[in-house]
Amino acid sequence: MTLKHSLSYAFLIAFLATSCAAYNSSSQDDSVYTETVIETGGDPNFAAAFSIVQAQCASCHSHSSWNNLNSNALWLASGYVIKGQASNSVLIQKTFQNGTGNMPPSNTLNSADFNTLKTWINNIP
Numbered sequence: 001m002t003l004k005h006s007l008s009y010a011f012l013i014a015f016l017a018t019s020c021a022a023y024n025s026s027s028q029d030d031s032v033y034t035e036t037v038i039e040t041g042g043d044p045n046f047a048a049a050f051s052i053v054q055a056q057c058a059s060c061h062s063h064s065s066w067n068n069l070n071s072n073a074l075w076l077a078s079g080y081v082i083k084g085q086a087s088n089s090v091l092i093q094k095t096f097q098n099g100t101g102n103m104p105p106s107n108t109l110n111s112a113d114f115n116t117l118k119t120w121i122n123n124i125p
Contacts, residue, residue, distance in 0.1 A: 045116070
């Protein structure tokens with residue numbers, strides 16, 4: 001092996017050894033590296049609605065990947081919301097605030113959060 005190859009391998013090993021050093025799976029670094037990126041697409045209502053869904057729904061609905069529904073397009077494609085039709089959207093129909101729903105089970109969705117969700121759905125660009 002030539003000196004040039006030895007230096008190349010040494011550099012590669014050093015690079016690989018240090019490139020993963022910032023992530024420590026046994027620490028709280030996981031939250032930094034797995035943060036959900038919100039794609040608002042210019043919708044001023046989406047971030048507020050998404051934070052409500054994260055706080056009130058996603059912990060129980062993680063099986064349906066609600067944490068990954070990070071844009072209007074994905075919510076529309078999921079069938080949980082219908083653009084401009086909050087009252088016909090499953091997300092709204094299933095809430096206690098709607099009068100007939102049963103979500104969240106703890107009944108902690110307050111009227112301000114409920115109205116934020118409705119405003120978002122009714123005004124999706």
